[in-house]
Amino acid sequence: MLALAAGHAAAEPYRLERVTAVHVNDSVFQGLDRWRTGSAMLSVALARQGDAEAMPEFGDLLELRLSAEFVTPEFFLADGAGDRRYAGILSVGAHTHFRTRGLEATLGADLHVIGPQNRLHEVQDIIHVVSGGASAPPEDQMVPDSVWPTLAGELARPVALDEGQLVLQPFLGLQAGHETLARVGGDLYLGQAVDAGTFGREPVTGLPFRLSGAGGPGVWGSLGVDIAAVGSSALLGHGTGDEPRDTRTRVRAGLGYDVGRLTALAGVAWLGPEFEAQRSGQWTAAFALGLSF
Template sequence: MRTTLAGIFCAFFLSALPVNAQDSTVVPLERETLGYGRLFTNDFLGDGEDRWRTGSYAMSRIRGYQWDGERPEAFSDLLEFRLRAEILAPDNLVTPAAGDRRYAGALSLGMHTHFQRGQTEMSLGADLVVTGPQTGLGAFQREAHKLLDVDVPTVLGNQIADGFHPGVTYEAGRPFRLSETAMVRPFVEMQVGAEDLVRIGADMIIGRFGQRDLFVRDVSSGQLYSAVRQGDQGTSFVVGGDIAKVDSSIYLPDANGYVLTDSRDRLRAGVHWQGERTGVFYGLTWLGREFEAQNDSQIVGSINLRLNF
């Protein structure tokens, strides 16, 4: 099973590599790769710890007919193929406190469509989340810690079990342009699957870069990463936040006595810089407590480096 998952990961990674740009004046008769996006998130890049929402990597490949700065009206014209890997862990990987969360490795593969109705932007998609030792993420972290000569996790025997969890995510947002270089976008989101939740929030982009890009939302941090670029260069600052009501989570099962917090809160900020061939994003996200026994909030950092040859 691990070999199969590794094969899927490698195949998706190779397919997400950039392709040569085509003449923008010609509307293709078939779908083409319009863009791709990646985001690496880790708490070591934030508060320097190794706990809870400790690390994730998201990768998106966008397929469609064209991109002119707005989502198409047709439901399935613009498709996103998404792959994610995430590790969740207790505060201490060697001697966790009683009641702390269990270790969890999760891989997900999904397809989402991005479209527009009037001025409302929407996305709808399905993901299959694979959990447990079969993902190989726990073994990967153990070997990485050995190599780095840091504490080797001893909690892998008590991780969330092997499983396959299909789910659906829907988001609707309405962008309001304050000027040519400032935009605010409130949104609502609903998820059913690995975690059942309803979320409401908003993001603001200030600056020239990204005003007409297609942004994808990172699942764990909520940070927006560019997946299709319109070509603007420059610097933009992003700020945002949201609050969610979580009904259930496979990572915090009721059977283990976990009590979810009344709300799950996130605050984030970051900066995008895009030059002629190189771009970079760095952001910080404050994550509130997810369950009652969690004794503190945390800060994670996210980074994305874009190189065009």
């Protein structure tokens, strides 16, 4: 079946559908740099079908991602005693988003380059020289170098509750690689959202952002929650007390606005504790700006 879908998709060339920049930062609320402190992602959507209302098959909608993330101890210079170690994470990947048998599906792979080898700590040092933040810890106090191919997939079933203006979308997600986990959760979309195109998911917060189509001009929103069962993590287990917890929880809300070819999105998320010694969860903010072509 997938071979037939891929063969069908190969009949048409890709065209640029949408480019989206996404930024996540925890310092918006309390001025703190800690744990899942910040990330930046560039998402490029390529489409074989020009109609935003079309039902994409496997391979019709391809998302290319380039991202950089900073994960730090609570007090930034911690040496791994009772806290997690610093890690810079650079990743590149490709995912296809499609619909089959009434399900929204995503399948893809990323390559994660972790540790001092990616030099992201030097980039953060430059940022903190300007903003007044602390310098990164010595390299021997960071998560060691590693490279991880990571596979990820998600299945969701939209349930329209109010003629497409209120849509509940429970989902199941699986990931194997630099962090291996299984997620179950759901998102509630309000306004001109699900029926107007396809949505991706920001990796840290899980916040949905528009990949194709447009429901505007108009406002739409999302509320979501999920819980993950964690198998392993290359980012944890390098200090004292930073063994990964068996489960993680995320709660989020987002508000988007579509006008013309432009989509703006702002969101907030609560991320539950990820390791044994983490004394609390954390609030973080997410912002996205997308342009369709």
